[in-house]
Amino acid sequence: MTTKFHQISLKDTFSDCQDIFFDDTPSFFQLLEEHFDISEFIPSVFFNAFYQSLGRKRSYSLTGFLSALILQKIFSIPTDSLLILFLSLCKELRDFCGFQKVPDAPLFTRFKQNFLPYIELMFRRMVDFTEPICQAIDSSLAGMLAFDTSGIELFVSENNPKTLNSLIRRLKAYYKNNPDVDPYGMAYSLMPSQAASCPDAKQQYINGHFCYADKFAILTNGLGIVRHIAFLDDNFKDAHPEMPVEKKSDSPDEDKSVGDSSSLKPVLSDYFALHPHFHPDTFLGDSSFDTIEAYGFLKDEFHFSKALIPYNPRNESTLEKVGYNAYGYPTCPKDSSLSMKYAGHCHEKGRSDRDKWICPKVHMVKGEWVCDCPEPCSTAKKGRTTYTYDNMDFRMFPGIQRDSDEWKSLYKIRTIVERAISHFKINMCIAGRRTRNHATTKADVFLAGIASQLTVIVAHRMSSPKYIRSLKPLIA
Numbered sequence: 001m002t003t004k005f006h007q008i009s010l011k012d013t014f015s016d017c018q019d020i021f022f023d024d025t026p027s028f029f030q031l032l033e034e035h036f037d038i039s040e041f042i043p044s045v046f047f048n049a050f051y052q053s054l055g056r057k058r059s060y061s062l063t064g065f066l067s068a069l070i071l072q073k074i075f076s077i078p079t080d081s082l083l084i085l086f087l088s089l090c091k092e093l094r095d096f097c098g099f100q101k102v103p104d105a106p107l108f109t110r111f112k113q114n115f116l117p118y119i120e121l122m123f124r125r126m127v128d129f130t131e132p133i134c135q136a137i138d139s140s141l142a143g144m145l146a147f148d149t150s151g152i153e154l155f156v157s158e159n160n161p162k163t164l165n166s167l168i169r170r171l172k173a174y175y176k177n178n179p180d181v182d183p184y185g186m187a188y189s190l191m192p193s194q195a196a197s198c199p200d201a202k203q204q205y206i207n208g209h210f211c212y213a214d215k216f217a218i219l220t221n222g223l224g225i226v227r228h229i230a231f232l233d234d235n236f237k238d239a240h241p242e243m244p245v246e247k248k249s250d251s252p253d254e255d256k257s258v259g260d261s262s263s264l265k266p267v268l269s270d271y272f273a274l275h276p277h278f279h280p281d282t283f284l285g286d287s288s289f290d291t292i293e294a295y296g297f298l299k300d301e302f303h304f305s306k307a308l309i310p311y312n313p314r315n316e317s318t319l320e321k322v323g324y325n326a327y328g329y330p331t332c333p334k335d336s337s338l339s340m341k342y343a344g345h346c347h348e349k350g351r352s353d354r355d356k357w358i359c360p361k362v363h364m365v366k367g368e369w370v371c372d373c374p375e376p377c378s379t380a381k382k383g384r385t386t387y388t389y390d391n392m393d394f395r396m397f398p399g400i401q402r403d404s405d406e407w408k409s410l411y412k413i414r415t416i417v418e419r420a421i422s423h424f425k426i427n428m429c430i431a432g433r434r435t436r437n438h439a440t441t442k443a444d445v446f447l448a449g450i451a452s453q454l455t456v457i458v459a460h461r462m463s464s465p466k467y468i469r470s471l472k473p474l475i476a
Contacts, residue, residue: 041122155435156196230267
């Protein structure tokens with residue numbers, strides 16, 4: 001028996017897809033309407049600023065703009081143009097946003113630029129609202145705070161890969177007979193520190209490549225819920241004059257470490273000032289924060305009882321490690337019975353106060369330092385020198401035994417902040433937007449933060465904590 005086949009027409013295919021779209025999509029909007037009222041979280045000053053700016057006669061509401069831009073993040077719509085297309089084609093989406101007609105792209109852009117401070121304020125208010133929800137879900141994970149930095153590449157000419165690749169090729173050709181020269185590091189040092197068209201687009205080395213990006217810091221709890229976003233721009237630096245000014249070196253990795261460690265304290269200061277009733281007790285960070293200064297303010301100023309930060313090899317001496325006696329004095333690495341000699345207190349700008357200790361067998365002979373040790377542990381003229389700090393104990397014993405199973409288990413949670421950044425960039429389409437405007441970029445990131453808080457609220461009100469990081473399963 002011969003089986004007869006017929007070709008499926010575009011009309012039939014579209015009809016099937018259309019039925020599915022219009023039958024299933026409204027259920028998601030109904031879900032949001034049942035469990036979330038956006039006007040509940042809009043600050044009154046936002047309402048006042050919006051309607052004062054636009055006047056009485058207005059075609060679009062504040063809730064409409066916010067609903068459309070938040071759904072853009074949830075639905076992973078990469079551009080405003082595509083968002084407008086979806087609004088034009090889907091009546092249910094327009095009705096949910098309250099649009100009689102669809103705004104054009106410049107209106108969405110101006111909305112983000114003109115009302116950026118209020119969008120940021122709304123995000124912070126929603127963070128306050130979701131904190132008790134996170135505590136109710138898992139108080140242990142909610143009591144953790146993970147920190148990381150990243151950047152949003154901007155649409156500037158300096159990000160054209162041809163520029164950098166051409167420079168690297170020329171450097172490779174010129175130094176082909178000199179293997180000690182790193183053409184990539186040299187290219188990094190020769191490129192400008194910031195984009196000409198957008199000074200906030202700083203040169204960075206992220207995700208394995210050079211780029212000019214808007215740098216921001218992010219804090220999440222152990223559940224992966226964003227708690228704070230801070231753009232490390234000129235306004236941030238003006239607000240924190242105590243923060244060391246980043247100086248470009250020949251090493252992109254070193255620049256990133258210096259930048260991350262120097263931004264930690266001001267970011268945490270802002271976070272706790274905005275949310276004084278938050279009391280996380282465990283800090284999770286990578287090895288770039290392995291400094292005596294960081295351990296000091298994490299313990300004394302921000303009252304963390306645990307700080308899980310791996311040792312940074314750059315901070316470890318290649319010499320034999322000194323020991324310590326019962327009084328906390330350093331001892332000779334060759335003979336633990338010999339205490340090193342106290343050589344005074346050091347106070348230097350930009351560094352923690354510290355006590356200096358020198359080799360016990362070093363002394364002055366005719367104006368020169370002499371070491372009587374038959375096997376000196378250092379080649380320095382003054383012999384071995386070491387320092388002790390007030391916060392050394394917390395670095396060595398940060399509230400939890402290093403390399404223990406508990407340490408390893410807890411530190412694995414730190415990657416959740418990296419996944420949160422990836423979720424923002426990929427799933428919420430923050431990365432890859434063709435914009436060079438700093439305000440627009442910031443608004444998009446804070447709108448993604450608002451969308452993440454909405455997700456927590458809806459999941460909680462549905463009694464479905466499994467959805468607190470993404471509502472995509474409900475859409476699917």
